[in-house]
Amino acid sequence: MITEQELKQLSAKARDIRILTIDAIGFLGVGHIGGAMSLIEILTMLYYRHMKVDPKNPKMRDRDMLVISKGHAGPALYSILADKDFFPKDWLHTLNQGGTRLPSHCDKNLTPGVDMSTGSLGQxxxxxxxxxxxxxxxxxxxxxxxIIGDGESNEGQIWEGAMAASQFKLNNLIAFTDYNKMQLDGYIHDVMNIEDINAKWVSFGWFVQRVNGHDMFELDMAIERAKREQYRPSMIIADTIKGKGCFFAERDLSNHNMSFTYEKAQEAISRLK
Amino acid sequence: MAANKEMRSVYTETLIELAEKNNNIVVLEADLMKSQGTVKFMEKFPERTFNIGVAEANMVGIAAGLSALGKIPFAATFGCFAGRRVYDQFFISANYAKLNVKLVGSDPGVAAAYNGGTHMPFEDLGIMRNIPKCTVLEACDQVSLRKLMIKSAEHYGSVYMRLHRKPVEPVYPENEEFELGKGKVLKDGSDITIIANGAIMVHEALAAEALLQKEGIRAAIIDMHTIKPIDKDLIIRYAKKTKALITCENHQVVNGLGSAVAEVLSENIPTLMARLGINDEFGEVGTQEFLQKRFGLTGIAIAEKATELLKRKI
Known part of the structure; x- marks a missing residue:
């Protein structure tokens, strides 16, 4: 069982990662802030407590791997990979600049520690x-x-995959839906409703759990249970807040890909400290 | 090799041959195992066979994931789906990610016959040719199919290969060797060069050569089994030698073999040429024989086109 002390440390780490991410996107002046912020606790819990990875040997064959299917959340992952010394921290300020190793969408060939190139949703x-x-x-x-996005769950390929993972009894696959209730054009329920999301994944034969995606304790418990599942792939539906922790972006319907100044970013960071 | 053996049997036998030597060979299908003939592979290697069901996009994505951990997946479906339906998955998950997926599209062009227009890919090679670094192939007989599959498995990088499933007359002797990107001269000639690809058109080009010979025209015949990378040197050599070329393809003349050859010629050695193939039309239903006549994919049509072209040759 995770201790109070460990939970505190992980929450502090999540705050640091959030700060690095706001700083990186703010330095560029534009980016997918909303869907990066909603993932911070999930990614922190994975990389600082559950995943076996080695920054010195990012392609270690028996590592745990992560596919961020909503590839535009790459910047959140880059903050973690930089913090874990997969690459120098100063790379974060090259985000999306010509020639960078840190593109807007995850690229396994450019960024040490990224396991799959993603960006075309559903794949x-x-x-x-x-x-x-x-x-x-x-x-x-x-x-x-x-990690699958909620808007991304509009894609048919998600459900092709849902069927196949269940057919192949992939208990070594643990998925999250980042259910922040917003997609680019508006609220999920206004654009293309994905409810009843629990029932959908259950009916596809997955082991489904529902958690508060910003609650470290709930995330840890759910991942522990998913790891012990013997037959089914796991889906952890994480209720999250798009833009979480970045005051000017949080819950703002325009936060999918937004422009903001570096000064604004610093203000958001100072509010987190 | 038994004469006129089904190409699909060669496909499966070669997969088994490859898999016996290399544990990383895996096979993916999208509910067409009985059509493709890969059931025999599954019987031998059940754990290395993945039937993804009627979900071609998912199949290609899964193949990409398998290849990211060193597997060498051969994923097959009808060419109409391999091209149109899963282009983005093959483009991004396999090729953009620099992975190693061998995507196989069967029943190319008019070979789709009774499945008709919806199932008739006249565009697959063309769109695949637009994927950076992707190798694009079409074998014309049993020996070339086997050898090109072996070369594809040895080559790191994604490959799109058309697969003619039906029996065909053998073209090559058993011991013929092949290289990806190197065309084969089947007949030498000095008056005109006929460049073809795939089982139907290579055989029709050979038939045209016999017809032209009767008219005293010496045609060189080239099997351009790889249209990407295209064998530039061979095209230039035969442009110099015969000063007239015809391309023959069971595919739109746009962006396929004809375009690939025209690009090489116009940039290096502008030469009299003509493209024979599908001219901006959709497929339709019928026997393969009917469709070959309907779309002008016959030895007679090639010979006529060659004769016409030669009238323009100075």
Missing amino acids: GISSAIGLALANRLDKINSKVYL
Whole structure:
């Protein structure tokens, strides 16, 4: 069981990662702030407590892997990878600049520690299934983590993947839906409703849990239970807030990809400190 | 090799041959195993066979994931789906990610016959040719299919390969060797060069050569099994030698073999040429024989086109 002390440390780490991410996007002046902020606690919990990764050997065969199918959340992951020394922290200020190793959408060939190139929505679930099948074939006992967006869940390929992962009994696949209730054009329920999201994943044969995606304790418990599941792939539906923790972006319907000044970013950061 | 063996049997036998030597070979299908003939592979390697169901996009994405951890996936479906339906998945998850997916599209062009217009890919090679670094292939007989599959498996990088499933007359002797990106001269000639690809058109080009020979025209015949990368040197050599070329493809003349050859010629050695293939039309239903006549994909049509072209040759 996770201790109070550990929870405190993880929350502090999440705050640091949030700060790095706001700083990086703010330095550029524009970016996918909303869907990066909603993922911070999930990513922090994965990389600082659950995932086996080695910054010195990012391609270690038996590492745990992460596919961020909503590839535009790359900047949140880059902050973690920089913090864990997969690459120098000063790379964060090259985000999206010509020639950078940190593009807007995750690229496995450019960024050390990124396991799959994503960005065309819906495709990450299939790639993650392929990774999980390869691990099973090679008798590698590690996990493949997958993060799907709620807007992304409009894509048909998500449900093709949902069917297949269940058919192949991929208990080594642990997915999250970042359910921040907003997509680019508005609220999910106004644009293309994905409810009943719990029932959908249950009916596809997944082990489904529902958590507050910003609550470290709930996230940890859900991941622990998912790791112990013997037959089914896991879906952790995380209720999150788009833009969480970045005061000017939080809950703002225009936060999917927004412009803001570096001064504004610094103001948001000072409010987190 | 038994004469006129089904190409799909060669596909499956070659997969088994590859898989026996290399544990990383895996096969993916989208509910067409019985059509493609890969059931025999599944019987031998059940754990390395993945039937993804009627979900081609998912199949290609899963293949990409498998290849990211060192597997060498051969994923097959009808060419109409391999091209149109899963282009983005093949483009991004496989090629953009620099992974190693061998995507196979069967029943190319008029070979789709009774499945008709919806299932008739006249555009697959063209759109695949637009994917950076992707290798694009079409074998014309059993030996070339086997050898090109072996070369594809050895080559790191995604490949799109058309697969003619039906029996065809053998073109090559068993011991013929192949290289990706290197065309094959089947007949030498000095009056005109006929460049073809795929089972139907290579055989029709050979038939045209026999017809032209009767008219005293010596045609060189080239099997351009790889249209990307295209064999530039061979095209230039035969442009110099015969000063007239015809391309023959079971595909739109736009962006396929004809375009690839025209690009090489116009930039290096502008030469009299003509493209024979599908001219801005959709497919339709019928026997393969009917459709070949309907769309002008016959030895006679090639010979006529060659004769016409030669009238313009100075």
